[in-house]
Amino acid sequence: MVDLRHLSYLIALAEEGTVTAAAERLGIQQPPLTRQLRALEDRVGVPLIHRLPRGVELTEAGKLLVEEGRVLTARLEQALQAARRTARGEQGRIAVGFTSSAGFHPLVPNVIRAFRDKWPGVALALEEWGTVDLVEAIRHERLDIAFVRMPGTTAAGLVLEDVLDEPMLIAVPAGHRLARDIPEVGIPLAALADETFIMYRRSAGPGLHDAVIAACVAAGFSPRVGQETPRTVSTLSLVAAGLGISVVPASMRRMDAGNVLYISIASPGLYAPIQLASRRGEPSRAVRNFREIVRRMAQSAAAGAA
CATH class of the missing domain: 1.10.10.10 (Winged helix-like DNA-binding domain superfamily/Winged helix DNA-binding domain)
Structure with missing residues (x-):
């Protein structure tokens, strides 16, 4: 030889x-x-x-x-x-996932843009799925890291890191009675007791679904659910059609659903956290670099909002 x-x-x-x-x-x-x-x-x-x-x-x-x-x-x-x-994380490929609602928050596209600018040699594969599917994809190594919404439980070997808490809003069709004379502090959840809710399907995102149900129960009523959808963006289409109201993350108002108005929830408010899911002990330097950018930009966003 x-x-x-x-x-x-x-x-x-x-x-x-x-x-x-x-x-x-x-x-x-x-x-x-x-x-x-x-x-x-x-x-x-x-x-x-x-x-x-x-x-x-x-x-x-x-x-x-x-x-x-x-x-x-x-x-x-x-x-x-x-x-x-x-x-050094300057070359390779990482697969990044995000929920449809998280994708509307400006942090997510800003992180992706900042990562591509700093490490142009790393190919980014982007996938949009529900939270449960994202967690499973990471566990089975089809994804490396993902922005998720309250998965409820964490699969073994995965770690969840809090990124930010986003306020939730009430989405109603234009002309709805709740949209008249809205107090500056918003309206309490108890005002929704007689409304028909359009909910994000629990099987796709149990944490967010359960948080809305629990908040309504704490306000004194069990929500009457008329429709469930596989994506949060789908709820807005049904709200626009006048089939009911919904409670959605505030960033969803960036979507031009047409004929939908957004109302603040009076204190105590309801929040939809964005979390970063990844494998515990992830060896990829590129993935760790991505995580570091998320942390830095989330901290900057929090400081700017303070």
Whole structure:
């Protein structure tokens, strides 16, 4: 087996022209270099060097081996550089997920943009699913990290990190009675006792669903659910159609659903946390870099809101 060390000896000889000069360049003595070159010829099985009265010259086979050796050496250096960049999180690929409602919060696209600007060599694959599906995808390594909404329980081996708490709003169709003369402090949840609710399906996001139900029960009533949808964005379409009201994260008002008005909830308010889900002990430097950007930008957003 010929290794790259032996090829480097032959390349140095070809470029320096003499064994003495090649030995000086390589930082070894001339006799050991001569022995290594002869060992290389033995391993290849053909003469690589013509030994002349003064100096040496490469045979045709030696010249070809030098050319191919340079290619192999360059490829190895490229591979080593790529490995180092990957270890630093400067190269590679990560798969990032987000719920439809989290995707409307400005933090999420801002984080993605900042990450791409800082680490353009890392390919980002983006997926939009429900919270339960996102958690399962991370657990089965189809995703690396995801913005989720209150998954309820955390699968073994995963970690949840709080990012921010987003207030929730009441979404009503335009012209609804609740949209008349809204107090500056908003309206209490108890005012929704006689309304038909359009809810985000519990199987897709149990935490957020249960939080709304629990808040209504604490306000003195059990909500009457008329429709359930697989995505929070779908609830707004049904609200716009006049099929009921909904309680949604505040960032959802960025969606132009048409014919929908948003009303603040009077204290005590209701909040929809955005959390970052990832595998515990995640070894990928790129994923850790992504997490660090989320932390920094969330802190900046919190400081700006204070």
